[in-house]
Amino acid sequence: MLSFVGKRLGSLVVVLFFLTLLVFTLGKVADSDPVRTYVGVNASVEAVEAAREELGLDDPIPVQFASFVGGAVQGDFGVSLASKRPISDELSTRLPATLELAGWALTLTVLIGVSLASLYSRPGRIGAVLRFVFFSAASAPSFLIAMLSVLVFYKWLGGMLPAAGRSSYGPYDDGTGFYVIDGILHASPTYTWDAIQHLLLPALAASVGAGVALARVLADGISSSLSSPWARTARALGEREGTIVRRHALRNASSPALSLLAVQAGFMVSSLVVVEQVFSWNGLGSYLSSAIGVGDFPAIAAVCLILGAVYVVLNTLVDVALAAVDPRVRLS
Amino acid sequence: MADTTVLTVSDLTVTYRGRGRVVTAVSDVSLTIDAGRCLGLVGESGSGKSTIGAAVQGIIPADGVAEATGSIVIAGRELAPITDPAWTQVRGSDVTSVFQDPMRSLDPTMTIGRMLNRYTGSAEASVAALERVQIRRAGEVLKKYPHQLSGGMRQRVMIALALAPGPRLLIADEPTTALDVSVQAEVLGVLRESIEDAGCAVLFVTHDLGVARHMCDDIAVMKDGVVVEAGPAEDVIGRPSDPYTQRLMASRITLETDRSRPVGAPERAVVASMEDVLRGLDRPALDVTGAWSDGALTWEAFTGPTAAVGAASGHPEVRLVEHVTRASLAVNEVNKTYSTRARGRRVDNHVLKDVSFEIGYREAVALVGESGSGKSTLLRIAGGIETADTGTVDAQGVAGEGTQVVFQDAGASLTPWRTVEELLRERIEHTITGRGLSRAQMRAMALSTLELVGLDASVLAARPTQLSGGQQQRVAIARAVVVPPSVLLCDEPTSALDVSVACSVLNLINLLRHSLGISIMFVTHDLAAARLIADRVLVMTGGEIVETVPAERLAQDITTDYGRRLVDAVLA
Numbered sequence: 001m002l003s004f005v006g007k008r009l010g011s012l013v014v015v016l017f018f019l020t021l022l023v024f025t026l027g028k029v030a031d032s033d034p035v036r037t038y039v040g041v042n043a044s045v046e047a048v049e050a051a052r053e054e055l056g057l058d059d060p061i062p063v064q065f066a067s068f069v070g071g072a073v074q075g076d077f078g079v080s081l082a083s084k085r086p087i088s089d090e091l092s093t094r095l096p097a098t099l100e101l102a103g104w105a106l107t108l109t110v111l112i113g114v115s116l117a118s119l120y121s122r123p124g125r126i127g128a129v130l131r132f133v134f135f136s137a138a139s140a141p142s143f144l145i146a147m148l149s150v151l152v153f154y155k156w157l158g159g160m161l162p163a164a165g166r167s168s169y170g171p172y173d174d175g176t177g178f179y180v181i182d183g184i185l186h187a188s189p190t191y192t193w194d195a196i197q198h199l200l201l202p203a204l205a206a207s208v209g210a211g212v213a214l215a216r217v218l219a220d221g222i223s224s225s226l227s228s229p230w231a232r233t234a235r236a237l238g239e240r241e242g243t244i245v246r247r248h249a250l251r252n253a254s255s256p257a258l259s260l261l262a263v264q265a266g267f268m269v270s271s272l273v274v275v276e277q278v279f280s281w282n283g284l285g286s287y288l289s290s291a292i293g294v295g296d297f298p299a300i301a302a303v304c305l306i307l308g309a310v311y312v313v314l315n316t317l318v319d320v321a322l323a324a325v326d327p328r329v330r331l332s
Numbered sequence: 333m334a335d336t337t338v339l340t341v342s343d344l345t346v347t348y349r350g351r352g353r354v355v356t357a358v359s360d361v362s363l364t365i366d367a368g369r370c371l372g373l374v375g376e377s378g379s380g381k382s383t384i385g386a387a388v389q390g391i392i393p394a395d396g397v398a399e400a401t402g403s404i405v406i407a408g409r410e411l412a413p414i415t416d417p418a419w420t421q422v423r424g425s426d427v428t429s430v431f432q433d434p435m436r437s438l439d440p441t442m443t444i445g446r447m448l449n450r451y452t453g454s455a456e457a458s459v460a461a462l463e464r465v466q467i468r469r470a471g472e473v474l475k476k477y478p479h480q481l482s483g484g485m486r487q488r489v490m491i492a493l494a495l496a497p498g499p500r501l502l503i504a505d506e507p508t509t510a511l512d513v514s515v516q517a518e519v520l521g522v523l524r525e526s527i528e529d530a531g532c533a534v535l536f537v538t539h540d541l542g543v544a545r546h547m548c549d550d551i552a553v554m555k556d557g558v559v560v561e562a563g564p565a566e567d568v569i570g571r572p573s574d575p576y577t578q579r580l581m582a583s584r585i586t587l588e589t590d591r592s593r594p595v596g597a598p599e600r601a602v603v604a605s606m607e608d609v610l611r612g613l614d615r616p617a618l619d620v621t622g623a624w625s626d627g628a629l630t631w632e633a634f635t636g637p638t639a640a641v642g643a644a645s646g647h648p649e650v651r652l653v654e655h656v657t658r659a660s661l662a663v664n665e666v667n668k669t670y671s672t673r674a675r676g677r678r679v680d681n682h683v684l685k686d687v688s689f690e691i692g693y694r695e696a697v698a699l700v701g702e703s704g705s706g707k708s709t710l711l712r713i714a715g716g717i718e719t720a721d722t723g724t725v726d727a728q729g730v731a732g733e734g735t736q737v738v739f740q741d742a743g744a745s746l747t748p749w750r751t752v753e754e755l756l757r758e759r760i761e762h763t764i765t766g767r768g769l770s771r772a773q774m775r776a777m778a779l780s781t782l783e784l785v786g787l788d789a790s791v792l793a794a795r796p797t798q799l800s801g802g803q804q805q806r807v808a809i810a811r812a813v814v815v816p817p818s819v820l821l822c823d824e825p826t827s828a829l830d831v832s833v834a835c836s837v838l839n840l841i842n843l844l845r846h847s848l849g850i851s852i853m854f855v856t857h858d859l860a861a862a863r864l865i866a867d868r869v870l871v872m873t874g875g876e877i878v879e880t881v882p883a884e885r886l887a888q889d890i891t892t893d894y895g896r897r898l899v900d901a902v903l904a
Contacts, residue, residue: 233429233490252440
């Protein structure tokens with residue numbers, strides 16, 4: 001098991017390296033001059049040269065790449081061309097915001113998936129209606145669900161849930177940036193509950209589609225597990241259906257569900273960019289869309305790298321979880 | 333005595349409802365088994381034997397699809413079939429079972445120990461349970477997962493699991509059918525000893541009369557949901573009174589079966605093919621059925637000149653070949669190695685080691701050996717499906733076109749969305765014979781070949797899934813011989829079939845061999861079938877041909893230890 005994890009970590013480093021290379025190359029071949037973005041259109045020739053040197057763009061390409069990688073490893077992504085501030089400073093509040101939202105969305109995905117999976121197999125009308133409703137929900141794009149949920153929970157239900165921002169109170173000065181955790185650390189139930197309320201709608205919008213897909217795969221897995229020869233063996237040995245589901249079927253059905261979750265997590269990262277816009281969530285997504293608007297390439301590269309890294313790490317975690325669940329993966 | 337009776341089934345009828353039809357799987361069956369006795373329930377697919385096996389352990393789902401009447405009494409407790417809520421108490425305590433497929437009957441995500449400890453109570457008791465089924469180093473086996481064990485080991489684990497709760501009744505549903513023959517003998521031995529120790533009653537469900545005779549005290553023969561004959565094993569096997577049992581017995585092939593004649597009772601489809609062949613050969617129409625029943629029908633009657641090759645392929649021009657010295661298949665010093673990576677190191681598996689052999693014109697050669705002996709790899713290399721690392725394969729032959737393969741699982745080897753006609757046409761189009769033929773000509777070829785294998789025009793438009801297992805195998809054979817190959821490669825073509833169907837497929841292969849003059853390479857682990865088809869039997873083990881024996885006196889002439897083990901594994 002340890003060597004398996006080691007191998008996975010090794011390939012993770014390789015993938016991240018190539019991701020960095022890709023992002024860097026894109027920046028070089030993109031048809032925009034970063035210096036112009038930095039100094040403005042009307043700057044003098046001298047100012048342009050000075051800025052070029054300041055940004056390190058005089059160096060040979062390999063040297064530029066090396067310093068880019070070196071910086072990225074330490075969390076230094078250079079200076080934003082638009083705001084002239086270090087990108088890492090700007091991201092320090094936004095990264096926790098996105099990670100917190102992503103974490104909640106993933107948790108909700110699993111919750112929705114597991115609870116729907118048990119409803120899915122309901123025979124008769126109720127099951128059919130539920131399947132229809134959730135199918136529609138899954139096929140709607142996340143921004144539509146986001147706007148609908150704002151309409152329902154904020155407008156029609158009289159502000160039952162907040163529809164914008166992360167908190168009614170603002171951040172703690174010495175906080176981690178994860179508001180729910182901050183609230184718990186400061187022993188403030190009001191603050192914590194408020195942060196959770198703010199999280200619910202965006203997390204729901206980002207997780208409905210993934211959750212329904214997960215439910216489907218999980219339900220299929222469980223029902224095929226229950227008709228498998230080893231389930232029959234368990235039955236013949238006197239196990240009750242509930243025991244068979246808990247002891248045997250869930251574990252066997254979770255392999256395909258986990259694989260799907262890894263893919264869905266990737267989609268979720270990109271759908272967060274949109275969801276954050278709708279809910280005025282000050283995270284990486286809204287940062288990215290404003291950076292794209294002004295051609296702030298170092299900022300775009302930084303966000304792409306971080307989102308990519310999150311995706312790769314999630315996938316690695318799922319691979320390890322798969323190996324833990326299915327001995328055939330790690331022992332053959 | 334009533335108190336020793338463990339199982340009493342009275343007037344059990346089970347019906348399945350589906351697609352608006354009601355199918356009776358079991359009808360008015362009554363059985364009893366006493367403690368310490370083994371009752372064999374013998375029958376072919378669809379006879380209802382497995383339904384009874386499932387009914388007496390209460391694992392037929394009570395979802396309204398299946399309905400049952402009658403009663404089942406287990407260890408003095410009367411239960412209504414299927415619906416009785418008390419089944420959950422009986423199952424796993426009074427009744428347990430061993431199933432057919434040891435590959436999939438154990439949860440792949442659990443260690444043997446975790447599964448077994450639940451029913452034995454402790455790791456020590458589990459070790460003892462495994463030792464009772466003759467598993468050595470039981471402590472290590474407890475830490476393993478099912479996929480790390482061989483088929484025979486898994487089935488021993490199944491037996492240990494089934495006997496762990498100390499059941500009064502054990503259901504064994506085809507427990508060795510999926511195993512290699514020599515492993516089968518071992519596992520049957522283990523099962524027999526274990527149940528003698530446990531003293532429980534056994535319901536042994538099987539399609540194999542040989543296995544039933546070996547294992548059971550009493551035998552009940554089933555056909556179409558009805559018990560047609562029941563009694564002590566020796567009486568039923570030795571002096572069968574029911575015509576169906578007699579037919580089943582006649583379909584059994586042993587190492588003594590006469591090789592020069594068709595086996596089993598005359599069968600309509602095969603008889604029709606034979607008459608067809610005789611007509612094609614312009615032989616005086618003899619009464620095939622009569623001659624077959626009298627034992628006067630020999631394969632020689634169907635041996636024609638090479639002309640038959642032309643006739644079957646739709647080409648009337650005759651090529652007479654008197655003496656052929658060129659081999660149809662020549663395999664010369666073939667080596668094959670499969671490499672896998674384990675823990676970063678390369679592990680080489682030398683599957684074939686300098687294998688050489690020839691199959692002459694019109695000769696049939698069988699290749700026997702257990703799983704992993706390399707026989708199937710050799711067949712795939714001979715058929716050009718895989719390539720050898722070193723060495724040569726020459727399948728040019730004198731007559732016929734190349735090689736064709738008939739696989740064990742005919743259902744899987746036929747493309748499911750194609751009709752039979754399309755499947756046959758596909759082969760014709762890829763041969764020299766088929767070049768430039770019109771649709772109608774190809775259709776005529778397909779039809780005459782289908783008739784040759786005992787099918788008719790009605791299957792032309794059918795898709796493989798609409799056919800029975802026996803029909804699928806016939807279509808697979810028809811596809812292989814529609815343009816006769818120089819060598820027909822058969823990879824265990826009968827091991828997935830019922831006894832009587834297997835018997836007729838073997839007859840068909842023999843008929844085609846004699847009438848079309850094709851050479852045959854027959855890969856199997858069943859010595860009796862090998863002997864029936866082949867002139868010579870090659871015994872393979874560990875990637876090498878260790879022995880070549882003439883088929884006629886196989887049982888007497890085979891000398892290697894390994895060969896003798898295979899002989900002993902054929903249950904007489």
